[in-house]
Amino acid sequence: MADEEVTDPKAFLEERSKAKCVSQWYEYQKCVKRIENDETGHKHCTGQYFDYWKCVDKNVAEKLFEMLK
Numbered sequence: 868m869a870d871e872e873v874t875d876p877k878a879f880l881e882e883r884s885k886a887k888c889v890s891q892w893y894e895y896q897k898c899v900k901r902i903e904n905d906e907t908g909h910k911h912c913t914g915q916y917f918d919y920w921k922c923v924d925k926n927v928a929e930k931l932f933e934m935l936k
Contacts, residue, residue: 877931880927880931881927884923884926884927885923888922888923891918893920894915894918898915
């Protein structure tokens, strides 16, 4: 048991869940492209970024706690 390497199931589930959140990822990428030449620094894509990770976290949460039991 001591020789086994411990892996984080959350990181594994995040990678698998990203495919389910493609539309949010594309919205974020469109925003980044739209503001890339902003000289003022006032424009940002924080909302789209958080929408993407909210989707990923929601999909991870459905499976993560089942794995930890």
